Amino acid sequence: MANYLKLYPIPEDYRFHRGGQISQGLLAYETWGTLNEDQSNALLILTGLSADSHAARHGEHDTAGWWDYMIGPGKAIDTDQWFVICASSLGSCKGSTGPCSPNPKTGQPYRFDFPDLCLEDIANTSVLLCQSLGIEQLQAVIGPSMGGMSALALILNHKNYTRHLVHIASGMASPPFSTAIRSLQREAILKDENFNQGYYSATNWPEEGMKFARKIGMLSYRSAKEWNDRFPRSLKKVPQHPFGIEFPVESYLEHHANQFIHKFDPISYLYLSRAMDWFNGHQYGTPRGANPLNDISLHSALVVGAETDLLFPVDLQRELHHLLLDSGVDSELIVTDSIQGHDAFLVDQQTFSQLVGDYLSASAV
Numbered sequence: 001m002a003n004y005l006k007l008y009p010i011p012e013d014y015r016f017h018r019g020g021q022i023s024q025g026l027l028a029y030e031t032w033g034t035l036n037e038d039q040s041n042a043l044l045i046l047t048g049l050s051a052d053s054h055a056a057r058h059g060e061h062d063t064a065g066w067w068d069y070m071i072g073p074g075k076a077i078d079t080d081q082w083f084v085i086c087a088s089s090l091g092s093c094k095g096s097t098g099p100c101s102p103n104p105k106t107g108q109p110y111r112f113d114f115p116d117l118c119l120e121d122i123a124n125t126s127v128l129l130c131q132s133l134g135i136e137q138l139q140a141v142i143g144p145s146m147g148g149m150s151a152l153a154l155i156l157n158h159k160n161y162t163r164h165l166v167h168i169a170s171g172m173a174s175p176p177f178s179t180a181i182r183s184l185q186r187e188a189i190l191k192d193e194n195f196n197q198g199y200y201s202a203t204n205w206p207e208e209g210m211k212f213a214r215k216i217g218m219l220s221y222r223s224a225k226e227w228n229d230r231f232p233r234s235l236k237k238v239p240q241h242p243f244g245i246e247f248p249v250e251s252y253l254e255h256h257a258n259q260f261i262h263k264f265d266p267i268s269y270l271y272l273s274r275a276m277d278w279f280n281g282h283q284y285g286t287p288r289g290a291n292p293l294n295d296i297s298l299h300s301a302l303v304v305g306a307e308t309d310l311l312f313p314v315d316l317q318r319e320l321h322h323l324l325l326d327s328g329v330d331s332e333l334i335v336t337d338s339i340q341g342h343d344a345f346l347v348d349q350q351t352f353s354q355l356v357g358d359y360l361s362a363s364a365v
Helices: 119-132 146-157 176-190 207-221 224-230 248-260 266-278 314-326 341-347 349-363
Strands: 006-009 026-032 042-045 083-087 138-144 162-168 300-306 330-336
Touching: 006 119, 026 119, 042 119, 083 119, 119 146, 119 266, 138 146, 138 349, 146 162, 146 266, 162 349, 176 207, 176 266, 207 248, 207 266, 207 341, 300 314, 300 341, 300 349, 314 330, 330 349, 341 349
Parallel strands: 042 083, 042 138, 138 162, 162 300, 300 330
Antiparallel strands: 006 026, 026 083
Protein backbone atom coordinates (compact mmCIF):
# COMPACT_ATOMS: atom_id res chain seq x y z
CA MET A 1 0.00 0.00 0.00
CA ALA A 2 2.82 2.41 0.82
CA ASN A 3 3.90 2.45 -2.83
CA TYR A 4 0.50 3.79 -3.85
CA LEU A 5 -0.01 6.35 -1.11
CA LYS A 6 0.54 9.94 -2.27
CA LEU A 7 0.62 13.20 -0.38
CA TYR A 8 -0.97 16.46 -1.50
CA PRO A 9 0.32 19.64 0.20
CA ILE A 10 -2.63 21.78 1.28
CA PRO A 11 -2.04 25.45 0.30
CA GLU A 12 -0.70 27.54 3.16
CA ASP A 13 -3.47 30.11 2.70
CA TYR A 14 -6.29 27.57 3.18
CA ARG A 15 -8.76 28.91 5.73
CA PHE A 16 -10.98 26.52 7.66
CA HIS A 17 -14.73 26.94 7.33
CA ARG A 18 -15.04 28.15 10.94
CA GLY A 19 -11.76 30.03 10.96
CA GLY A 20 -8.14 29.16 11.60
CA GLN A 21 -5.51 27.58 9.42
CA ILE A 22 -2.64 25.12 9.57
CA SER A 23 0.87 25.08 8.15
CA GLN A 24 2.34 22.34 5.98
CA GLY A 25 -0.92 20.41 5.92
CA LEU A 26 -1.18 17.23 3.85
CA LEU A 27 -3.89 15.04 2.36
CA ALA A 28 -3.00 11.37 1.96
CA TYR A 29 -4.66 9.94 -1.13
CA GLU A 30 -4.63 7.06 -3.59
CA THR A 31 -5.76 6.73 -7.18
CA TRP A 32 -6.84 3.86 -9.41
CA GLY A 33 -7.13 3.76 -13.19
CA THR A 34 -5.95 6.34 -15.70
CA LEU A 35 -7.15 9.90 -16.19
CA ASN A 36 -8.18 10.34 -19.82
CA GLU A 37 -7.01 13.18 -22.07
CA ASP A 38 -9.92 15.52 -21.41
CA GLN A 39 -10.04 14.65 -17.68
CA SER A 40 -13.70 13.61 -18.01
CA ASN A 41 -13.56 10.20 -16.30
CA ALA A 42 -12.66 11.22 -12.74
CA LEU A 43 -14.61 9.89 -9.76
CA LEU A 44 -14.02 11.15 -6.22
CA ILE A 45 -14.88 8.90 -3.28
CA LEU A 46 -15.43 10.63 0.06
CA THR A 47 -15.11 8.33 3.06
CA GLY A 48 -16.96 7.49 6.24
CA LEU A 49 -15.62 8.61 9.60
CA SER A 50 -13.05 5.89 10.26
CA ALA A 51 -12.19 4.88 6.68
CA ASP A 52 -8.97 5.89 4.95
CA SER A 53 -7.65 6.44 1.43
CA HIS A 54 -7.13 2.71 0.86
CA ALA A 55 -10.56 2.00 -0.58
CA ALA A 56 -9.36 -0.92 -2.73
CA ARG A 57 -6.32 -3.00 -3.50
CA HIS A 58 -4.04 -1.96 -6.36
CA GLY A 59 -3.03 -5.48 -7.34
CA GLU A 60 -3.18 -9.09 -6.22
CA HIS A 61 -0.33 -8.62 -3.74
CA ASP A 62 -1.84 -5.53 -2.12
CA THR A 63 -3.99 -5.55 1.01
CA ALA A 64 -7.75 -5.35 0.60
CA GLY A 65 -9.38 -1.94 0.95
CA TRP A 66 -12.49 -0.99 2.87
CA TRP A 67 -14.60 -1.01 -0.36
CA ASP A 68 -12.65 -3.69 -2.18
CA TYR A 69 -15.67 -5.43 -3.67
CA MET A 70 -16.80 -2.18 -5.31
CA ILE A 71 -13.61 -0.83 -6.92
CA GLY A 72 -11.34 -2.45 -9.48
CA PRO A 73 -11.12 -3.74 -13.06
CA GLY A 74 -14.53 -4.99 -14.17
CA LYS A 75 -16.18 -4.11 -10.86
CA ALA A 76 -19.01 -1.66 -10.22
CA ILE A 77 -16.54 1.22 -10.10
CA ASP A 78 -14.56 -0.08 -13.04
CA THR A 79 -10.99 1.18 -12.93
CA ASP A 80 -10.54 0.19 -16.58
CA GLN A 81 -13.02 2.97 -17.33
CA TRP A 82 -12.78 5.43 -14.44
CA PHE A 83 -9.99 7.35 -12.76
CA VAL A 84 -10.78 7.02 -9.06
CA ILE A 85 -9.50 9.27 -6.26
CA CYS A 86 -9.92 8.62 -2.55
CA ALA A 87 -8.29 10.65 0.23
CA SER A 88 -8.11 10.17 3.96
CA SER A 89 -10.26 12.98 5.33
CA LEU A 90 -8.65 16.14 6.61
CA GLY A 91 -8.69 15.76 10.39
CA SER A 92 -8.29 12.00 10.37
CA CYS A 93 -5.33 10.01 11.68
CA LYS A 94 -4.84 8.05 8.45
CA GLY A 95 -2.03 10.00 6.80
CA SER A 96 -3.79 13.34 6.35
CA THR A 97 -3.15 16.20 8.73
CA GLY A 98 -5.33 16.15 11.82
CA PRO A 99 -5.29 16.98 15.51
CA CYS A 100 -2.86 14.15 16.29
CA SER A 101 -0.38 15.43 13.67
CA PRO A 102 2.68 17.44 14.76
CA ASN A 103 2.20 21.19 14.73
CA PRO A 104 5.22 22.51 12.77
CA LYS A 105 5.41 25.49 15.12
CA THR A 106 5.86 23.35 18.25
CA GLY A 107 6.81 19.87 17.07
CA GLN A 108 4.04 18.53 19.33
CA PRO A 109 0.62 17.20 18.28
CA TYR A 110 -1.99 19.90 17.63
CA ARG A 111 -4.45 18.21 19.95
CA PHE A 112 -7.19 20.78 20.66
CA ASP A 113 -5.17 23.55 18.99
CA PHE A 114 -6.27 22.07 15.67
CA PRO A 115 -8.85 24.39 14.04
CA ASP A 116 -12.52 23.55 14.33
CA LEU A 117 -13.13 20.99 11.59
CA CYS A 118 -16.24 20.95 9.37
CA LEU A 119 -17.29 18.64 6.58
CA GLU A 120 -16.98 21.70 4.37
CA ASP A 121 -13.22 21.56 5.05
CA ILE A 122 -13.10 17.93 3.97
CA ALA A 123 -15.00 18.84 0.80
CA ASN A 124 -12.94 21.94 0.04
CA THR A 125 -9.55 20.27 0.46
CA SER A 126 -10.75 17.32 -1.64
CA VAL A 127 -11.63 19.73 -4.45
CA LEU A 128 -8.21 21.37 -4.16
CA LEU A 129 -6.62 17.91 -4.43
CA CYS A 130 -8.61 17.07 -7.57
CA GLN A 131 -7.79 20.42 -9.15
CA SER A 132 -4.09 19.79 -8.48
CA LEU A 133 -4.47 16.63 -10.59
CA GLY A 134 -5.77 18.70 -13.50
CA ILE A 135 -9.44 17.81 -13.01
CA GLU A 136 -11.67 20.76 -13.89
CA GLN A 137 -14.88 18.85 -13.26
CA LEU A 138 -15.64 15.44 -11.77
CA GLN A 139 -17.79 12.91 -13.54
CA ALA A 140 -19.19 11.91 -10.15
CA VAL A 141 -18.66 12.28 -6.44
CA ILE A 142 -19.51 9.18 -4.41
CA GLY A 143 -20.13 9.38 -0.68
CA PRO A 144 -21.35 6.76 1.80
CA SER A 145 -22.25 7.71 5.39
CA MET A 146 -20.18 10.74 6.48
CA GLY A 147 -18.92 10.80 2.91
CA GLY A 148 -22.47 11.44 1.70
CA MET A 149 -22.67 14.56 3.86
CA SER A 150 -19.20 15.63 2.68
CA ALA A 151 -20.40 15.13 -0.90
CA LEU A 152 -23.33 17.47 -0.23
CA ALA A 153 -20.92 20.00 1.29
CA LEU A 154 -18.91 19.78 -1.92
CA ILE A 155 -21.94 20.28 -4.14
CA LEU A 156 -23.26 23.18 -2.06
CA ASN A 157 -19.92 25.00 -2.04
CA HIS A 158 -18.66 24.05 -5.53
CA LYS A 159 -21.89 24.03 -7.50
CA ASN A 160 -20.39 23.16 -10.89
CA TYR A 161 -17.63 20.79 -9.88
CA THR A 162 -19.38 17.46 -10.40
CA ARG A 163 -21.83 16.24 -13.00
CA HIS A 164 -23.26 13.35 -10.98
CA LEU A 165 -23.76 12.28 -7.37
CA VAL A 166 -23.92 8.87 -5.68
CA HIS A 167 -25.23 9.46 -2.17
CA ILE A 168 -25.44 6.42 0.14
CA ALA A 169 -26.78 6.01 3.70
CA SER A 170 -26.61 9.69 4.58
CA GLY A 171 -28.62 12.90 4.60
CA MET A 172 -28.75 16.70 4.60
CA ALA A 173 -28.10 16.76 8.36
CA SER A 174 -27.68 14.39 11.25
CA PRO A 175 -30.99 13.43 12.92
CA PRO A 176 -31.24 13.82 16.72
CA PHE A 177 -30.91 10.08 17.36
CA SER A 178 -27.62 9.93 15.44
CA THR A 179 -26.30 13.02 17.18
CA ALA A 180 -27.22 11.45 20.53
CA ILE A 181 -25.27 8.31 19.63
CA ARG A 182 -22.19 10.31 18.65
CA SER A 183 -22.53 12.55 21.71
CA LEU A 184 -22.37 9.47 23.95
CA GLN A 185 -19.33 8.21 22.03
CA ARG A 186 -17.55 11.51 22.52
CA GLU A 187 -18.46 11.55 26.21
CA ALA A 188 -17.06 8.04 26.69
CA ILE A 189 -13.73 9.12 25.21
CA LEU A 190 -13.52 12.45 27.04
CA LYS A 191 -14.29 10.87 30.43
CA ASP A 192 -11.67 8.13 30.19
CA GLU A 193 -9.09 8.99 32.87
CA ASN A 194 -6.28 8.26 30.43
CA PHE A 195 -7.63 10.82 27.96
CA ASN A 196 -6.07 13.45 30.21
CA GLN A 197 -7.47 16.44 28.27
CA GLY A 198 -5.86 15.11 25.12
CA TYR A 199 -2.41 14.45 26.61
CA TYR A 200 -2.52 10.66 26.35
CA SER A 201 0.25 8.45 24.99
CA ALA A 202 0.66 5.00 23.47
CA THR A 203 1.34 3.60 26.93
CA ASN A 204 -1.52 5.54 28.55
CA TRP A 205 -4.16 5.21 25.87
CA PRO A 206 -7.86 5.89 26.62
CA GLU A 207 -8.69 2.27 25.89
CA GLU A 208 -11.90 2.05 27.86
CA GLY A 209 -13.28 5.22 26.33
CA MET A 210 -12.48 4.07 22.81
CA LYS A 211 -13.89 0.63 23.53
CA PHE A 212 -17.21 1.99 24.79
CA ALA A 213 -17.39 4.48 21.92
CA ARG A 214 -16.99 1.64 19.45
CA LYS A 215 -19.57 -0.54 21.17
CA ILE A 216 -22.09 2.30 21.17
CA GLY A 217 -21.39 2.81 17.49
CA MET A 218 -21.84 -0.86 16.69
CA LEU A 219 -25.37 -0.68 18.09
CA SER A 220 -26.27 1.82 15.37
CA TYR A 221 -24.30 0.34 12.45
CA ARG A 222 -26.29 -2.89 12.16
CA SER A 223 -29.97 -3.74 12.57
CA ALA A 224 -31.84 -5.67 15.25
CA LYS A 225 -33.23 -7.88 12.49
CA GLU A 226 -29.74 -8.96 11.43
CA TRP A 227 -28.68 -9.56 15.02
CA ASN A 228 -31.73 -11.76 15.60
CA ASP A 229 -30.54 -13.94 12.72
CA ARG A 230 -26.87 -13.98 13.73
CA PHE A 231 -26.90 -14.41 17.48
CA PRO A 232 -28.69 -17.25 19.27
CA ARG A 233 -30.49 -16.47 22.51
CA SER A 234 -28.67 -19.21 24.43
CA LEU A 235 -25.78 -18.34 26.72
CA LYS A 236 -22.36 -18.64 25.16
CA LYS A 237 -20.32 -19.49 28.23
CA VAL A 238 -20.03 -19.10 31.97
CA PRO A 239 -18.61 -15.61 32.62
CA GLN A 240 -15.18 -15.33 34.17
CA HIS A 241 -16.49 -12.83 36.72
CA PRO A 242 -19.95 -11.67 37.84
CA PHE A 243 -21.77 -9.90 35.00
CA GLY A 244 -19.00 -10.77 32.57
CA ILE A 245 -19.46 -11.70 28.93
CA GLU A 246 -21.83 -14.63 28.47
CA PHE A 247 -24.02 -13.85 25.44
CA PRO A 248 -22.81 -14.22 21.83
CA VAL A 249 -23.76 -10.62 21.00
CA GLU A 250 -21.59 -9.42 23.91
CA SER A 251 -18.61 -11.32 22.49
CA TYR A 252 -19.29 -9.74 19.10
CA LEU A 253 -19.21 -6.23 20.55
CA GLU A 254 -16.12 -6.96 22.63
CA HIS A 255 -14.23 -8.39 19.66
CA HIS A 256 -14.92 -5.43 17.37
CA ALA A 257 -14.23 -2.91 20.10
CA ASN A 258 -10.85 -4.46 20.94
CA GLN A 259 -9.90 -4.43 17.25
CA PHE A 260 -10.67 -0.72 16.98
CA ILE A 261 -9.08 0.67 20.16
CA HIS A 262 -5.64 1.45 18.71
CA LYS A 263 -6.65 1.80 15.06
CA PHE A 264 -7.98 5.33 15.37
CA ASP A 265 -6.80 8.37 17.27
CA PRO A 266 -9.23 9.52 19.98
CA ILE A 267 -9.03 13.26 19.26
CA SER A 268 -9.43 12.68 15.52
CA TYR A 269 -12.52 10.66 16.36
CA LEU A 270 -13.88 13.57 18.40
CA TYR A 271 -13.23 16.11 15.64
CA LEU A 272 -14.75 14.06 12.83
CA SER A 273 -17.73 12.99 14.93
CA ARG A 274 -18.50 16.60 15.82
CA ALA A 275 -18.07 17.69 12.20
CA MET A 276 -20.85 15.27 11.23
CA ASP A 277 -23.18 16.76 13.82
CA TRP A 278 -22.31 20.33 12.85
CA PHE A 279 -23.13 19.82 9.18
CA ASN A 280 -26.49 21.21 8.09
CA GLY A 281 -27.16 21.30 4.38
CA HIS A 282 -30.44 23.12 5.00
CA GLN A 283 -28.66 26.28 6.12
CA TYR A 284 -27.57 26.93 2.54
CA GLY A 285 -31.14 27.76 1.49
CA THR A 286 -31.62 31.44 0.61
CA PRO A 287 -33.98 32.96 1.56
CA ARG A 288 -34.46 31.00 4.77
CA GLY A 289 -36.54 27.90 4.10
CA ALA A 290 -35.77 27.83 0.39
CA ASN A 291 -34.48 24.66 -1.27
CA PRO A 292 -30.71 24.77 -0.62
CA LEU A 293 -30.07 22.78 -3.79
CA ASN A 294 -31.90 25.20 -6.09
CA ASP A 295 -28.81 26.57 -7.82
CA ILE A 296 -26.63 23.46 -8.10
CA SER A 297 -25.85 22.12 -11.57
CA LEU A 298 -25.93 18.33 -11.14
CA HIS A 299 -26.98 16.34 -14.18
CA SER A 300 -28.27 13.44 -12.11
CA ALA A 301 -28.10 11.76 -8.72
CA LEU A 302 -28.50 8.31 -7.23
CA VAL A 303 -29.72 8.34 -3.61
CA VAL A 304 -29.57 5.01 -1.79
CA GLY A 305 -30.73 3.98 1.67
CA ALA A 306 -31.49 0.80 3.59
CA GLU A 307 -34.85 0.23 5.24
CA THR A 308 -33.07 -1.05 8.36
CA ASP A 309 -30.66 1.88 8.77
CA LEU A 310 -31.02 3.37 12.27
CA LEU A 311 -28.23 5.92 11.96
CA PHE A 312 -29.46 7.59 8.75
CA PRO A 313 -33.10 6.50 8.34
CA VAL A 314 -34.66 6.37 4.89
CA ASP A 315 -36.70 9.52 5.55
CA LEU A 316 -33.43 11.42 5.12
CA GLN A 317 -32.80 9.89 1.71
CA ARG A 318 -36.40 10.56 0.67
CA GLU A 319 -36.02 14.19 1.74
CA LEU A 320 -32.81 14.63 -0.28
CA HIS A 321 -34.38 12.92 -3.30
CA HIS A 322 -37.33 15.33 -3.29
CA LEU A 323 -35.07 18.36 -2.81
CA LEU A 324 -33.04 17.21 -5.82
CA LEU A 325 -36.15 16.70 -7.93
CA ASP A 326 -37.51 20.10 -6.91
CA SER A 327 -34.23 21.70 -7.98
CA GLY A 328 -34.47 20.09 -11.43
CA VAL A 329 -31.96 17.26 -10.92
CA ASP A 330 -32.75 13.87 -12.43
CA SER A 331 -32.69 11.97 -9.13
CA GLU A 332 -33.32 8.28 -8.55
CA LEU A 333 -34.13 7.01 -5.05
CA ILE A 334 -33.57 3.38 -4.13
CA VAL A 335 -34.38 2.00 -0.69
CA THR A 336 -32.96 -1.49 -0.30
CA ASP A 337 -34.30 -4.25 1.91
CA SER A 338 -30.78 -5.06 3.12
CA ILE A 339 -30.92 -6.26 6.72
CA GLN A 340 -27.41 -5.03 7.62
CA GLY A 341 -28.58 -1.55 8.60
CA HIS A 342 -26.23 1.39 8.11
CA ASP A 343 -23.34 -0.91 7.18
CA ALA A 344 -25.26 -2.47 4.28
CA PHE A 345 -23.14 -0.56 1.73
CA LEU A 346 -20.08 -2.35 3.14
CA VAL A 347 -21.45 -5.88 3.30
CA ASP A 348 -24.43 -6.29 0.93
CA GLN A 349 -22.11 -6.63 -2.02
CA GLN A 350 -24.50 -7.88 -4.66
CA THR A 351 -27.13 -5.19 -4.10
CA PHE A 352 -24.83 -2.20 -3.87
CA SER A 353 -22.50 -3.33 -6.68
CA GLN A 354 -25.48 -3.59 -8.99
CA LEU A 355 -26.89 -0.20 -8.02
CA VAL A 356 -23.63 1.74 -8.27
CA GLY A 357 -22.41 -0.06 -11.39
CA ASP A 358 -25.66 0.45 -13.28
CA TYR A 359 -25.84 4.11 -12.36
CA LEU A 360 -22.25 4.89 -13.39
CA SER A 361 -22.72 3.02 -16.68
CA ALA A 362 -25.85 5.05 -17.43
CA SER A 363 -24.15 8.33 -16.46
CA ALA A 364 -21.38 7.69 -18.97
CA VAL A 365 -23.81 7.62 -21.91
